[in-house]
Amino acid sequence: MAASVPLRDRRRAAALAVLCAMALMIVLDSTIVAVAVPAIQADLGFSPTGVAWVVNGYLIGFAGLLLLAGRLGDLIGARRVFLAGLVVFTAASLLCGLATTAPLLVAGRFVQGVGGALASAVIFSLIVRLYPEPGSQARAIGVFSFTQAGGAAFGFVAGGLLTDAAGWPWIFLVNLPIGVAVLVVALRVVPREAGAGLREGLDVSGAILITLGLSLGVYAIVDGGFRYGVAALLLVVAFLVRQRYARTPLAPLSVLSRGRLLATGAAVVLIFATGMGFQFVNALFLQRVLGLDSIGTGLAFLPTPIVIGVLSLLVAPRMIARFGVRPVLLAGLGMLAAGLALLVRAPAEARYATDVLPSLIIMGLGIGVVIPAIIMLAMAGAEPGETGLVSGLTNTAQQAGGALGLAVLAVVAARVTDASLASGLGEVAALRDGYSRAYLTAAGFVTAAAIITALLPSRPPSIVDATPDDQPSTVGGAPNVILSKDACESGAR
Template sequence: MVASSPKERAGALAVLCAMSLMIVLDSTIVAVAVPDIQRDLGFSDAGVAWVVNGYLVAFAGLLLLAGRLGDLVGAWRVFLAGLGVFTVASLLCGFAPTAGALIAGRFLQGAGGALAAAVVLGMIVRLYPEPAGQARAMGIYSFTQAGGAAAGFVLGGVLTDAVGWPVIFLINAPIGLAVWVTGRRLLPRETGPGLRQGLDLPGALLITAGLSLAVYAIISAAPLAAAAAVLLLAGFVLRQHRARRPLIELRVLSRPWLLIANAAVVLVFATGMGFQFLNALFVQRVMGYDALGTGLAFLPTPIVIGLISLFVAPRLTGRFGPRPVLIGGLTVLLAGLLLLHRMPVAPSYWADMFPPLVIMGLGVGVTIPSIIMLAMAGAAPADTGMVSGFSNTAQQAGGALGLAVLAAVAAARTAGQDSAAGLHAGYTLAFLVAAGFVLAALLIVVLALRRRPERVPAAVARAEPCPA
């Protein structure tokens, strides 16, 4: 994908970031509104997690299929199709009359988000192949996500308190329509070999079903569901070995760097999504804030993330490289989570919560751009869509599984307790487990990602045989 001028590249990047803004805006608005949704639609304490995880599971399960589809028919077509589905699904969520209808709409939203997001990283990499330009573009991409998070927290609180939670989904409709019209005009239109090359639909079904059962098994503590999830995910790997046109070719998965880097991605995003969901509940149920107060309480983290990812992270990455920057970011993020774990039963916002939120913003602001760059390192031009889809799958699967684990930890610790002290014990324990996720990611980066791989030429990548 090549844009003919810097102005055209900037316009295309703006469209891609606008869709990412919609996805993050939706995520943060929903996080703030979860207690109201649970009350109005009658969700159980465990079932309400599906308002978030229904979206994440569909998103993660379809990303590889969407990435392959982008390689075959053109990333811009898949991006616009996903944006259209996401916008329509948002309307369905906004008018959902029951809990089941809302979850169905969230699954459809996740499918649309997967189609669009699966090709975004690959499109950015092809728009800005040079390291300095790519670092700046990734910083802008992260800043957009942080801006969406900041706006989402405030908008979520304002809209939920003033109008009601349905409008948090309906707001996506005008934004989605404007971005779709603009993207149709500005996005470079690369071509692909066409659908005759084949799509692995059974593989997509296997990974989606496997992730769904894995999340269900964690939330419900169901051993049989866990065993079935393992079998389905193993079936997915076997299918990729035997499929004529797999979603992810095993020669790509055979690269140790790709697997190790994305293991760290899973842990980082497991931390982020679980923290966002649980901290919203902590602020409302332990500290007694309403929806607007919760949104305002969250603001320091996305604001700091935005400033760091836009102005600091690109310079640090350009000077020192992504790995040292990532190590520093993970260390800072770990410190923030440990401070949250140590909050007292009756915390003061400014003394006990504000400092760790700022520290976490500093850590995430440099962690996300650098870990995405490392996850995409070494991808051949012919494989950027596939590797982008795999990296996005790791992000969303990590978010879904991390949320399920941390929610289960908190629920188990607070079972049968409604007091602030009991809820505090469950949430702070979950923050400690999240810190364990970050520590594991840090060890992976320090011990296993020492030497950045060389980029594989396209011809070599295509000729390399799949391992038995």
Template structure:
């Protein structure tokens, strides 16, 4: 999806050509410094995207009071973002091929920064929801091309493992950092600054992206603009997320949900048929003939769904069950990013080189599974030290090694000619897994809580039961990922 130097993409990103030239000449300090700067810009955007999803989680109770959201309406602060983000990912990745990854990344960064300003100055629920939807659009545009650009910058296995470690920490640790930052900001200067803090970061990243990313032409809209396929997949993914999240609404009806589900499947089925027949498909289906690519991306979806669901549900548990305020909630998550940083930046790459990506992935998934089962047992009168902190240490360690290993397995299963396609597919799997997984688990928790309240349970107990059900479902995701890894993924070639 993002550009790569292949026969199918003759006008590939010139930054990849520079990288190849640098390798052939040994790659001097200036080249390494420039690549490190580009990696920092790409990860900064990824961090903003991840932060914004989790910063808002801590601020939700305050936002509800200030803007007058109903309990059902409050969910749309998250849902409006998820619908736009998940729906536009695949199209955004293809646009990277057609008009150039740099253009798509810069456009997404600009839209995301503008949307953050709209959210930050919002004085009504409607404006905030609109701003969040626009943030989802910008986030999808930028994030869809990030992974392909990183792979192009660091094609050598050792360097790529380290770069993926940085990217993995940004994705996994960023969620916990967002909860910490969100707590501090909400408690000290107000929830508006959860969005406004993106403005200086976004502007600085925008300037650096324009300066550091090499220009590229892309293959041209006329050579691959499958507008029908784009419309089908965007409609299918967006409607799919909406179908999931609307089930938590008090007005949700079974018949309506079933109709929405059928229409969603019709859109996605139409997209598959379109890709099989289109001259220039949005997603070439031949990539799925490679078992490792398909299996690894399924694992990535399950891993990100469980990992980000854990962050979201744990934040709600410590706030609404244990009674932590926003600042305490943020600080409570400190063990996760610290452990994740050590594992993904220092220990994980060395273990991967020694034992292989597949073995490390299984170890990471097993650690994540234990963390989810620990939180599943957290009681109403639980203790942070006994019930939460150990799970946070485990989640940091598990995702710190598991995410980079899963990404490398997904990329290693494709030929060089399909590197761009594999990059776009993998990034879509990551972001869609996080978005759809969070929606599924949040909806399940809300449904279980409503059921328990209807049975006469106390509110705190009903909330705890809802979160417990979500943790158990997330553990099921991880168990399925372990099964897929053990049965379908071949050991990565050294």
């Protein structure tokens, strides 16, 4: 019996590695594509505005399917949905790499987004089922967070190297051997589980309404179309009405109406609006104010994921176990806001070592504990049959926040820059003003997330007893709990 525990732990670790590898593929794809956009535009003849659809096509497919994919994980099993997403994403990467026309590439990117949504929507569900113990769960989410942060930074460097050395198609084709390898391992180590069955919640009408609503909502954000936003809102309202009267709702209102879930969802939106928006704005700041090239920009970002890795892997689990989730989350948000505030003061003649690097390190210290803590808080209290749905909701909040943050910070930076140019400032100084205001806006997002976190009830919904941290859960079966009460109770400490 004693020998079986290390074997079980190794299998859990292998399954976590598979989940992280898929997440890494998705994150790398996003950042690599951002670097390769100019080459894609020149080769396929995209218009200046049309080339944005290389990114937007993916976002619409991704964000629109997250909630449905998460619920499907509960109904037919998270493993099946994850494997389907991995296969679709890998196959779509081949289509993108072989695309010879702009419409074909956009279509491939949309299908890639669908595959990414299927896999991403159930990753948190699989992690919390693999690691129900609070300490192990915090470490597992820390590993996942580091993978995402490191992948985002590495993507800038890899995108420049691949595009220059082999051409832009290889930013997609490189996914093929990786995807096949991950699939082979996933078939062996990702635990099987029996879902509730399609009869328990396959609301086709509701699925169509929410998928169209979320897709249109993301399109409204990236395109800035007010009428599309109104249409998206009406579709989401229609979906909620449908869930009220459906015999087998896709997303029961008893789950969607939980105040704690809605509040943590809002905090997730604000945190990821900060992260994604900052990544975009800071890349522009490094290139257009400091004068770095694409590879130099990627290297400039590297200290942040290194700090995130150390914090999320070694420090965050211990802090969460010692102080609880909410105090750690609040402390991390304070560090993140401090880093942004410091960056607001960077001058037009900024130097990386003195004006940028300290802020990136401080922000890394904050993000390293914020991401594991907010994900644990978002998943807290979910019943075993709801983990896919709650995971899908959390991922949807992340994507909505990312798209919103990108749009808002880009508009803020552009408007302030234009106003500064009109007042007679030079181009670099005007750009610095715009990016500085964007950093300040991002700090406002973080402050709002901290206020929401501070106002959360001290205790999550009633949860059954957790598996002790020194007793690993069975890999093949669903645990009886997702997160222990002690891991979330912060107000009592």
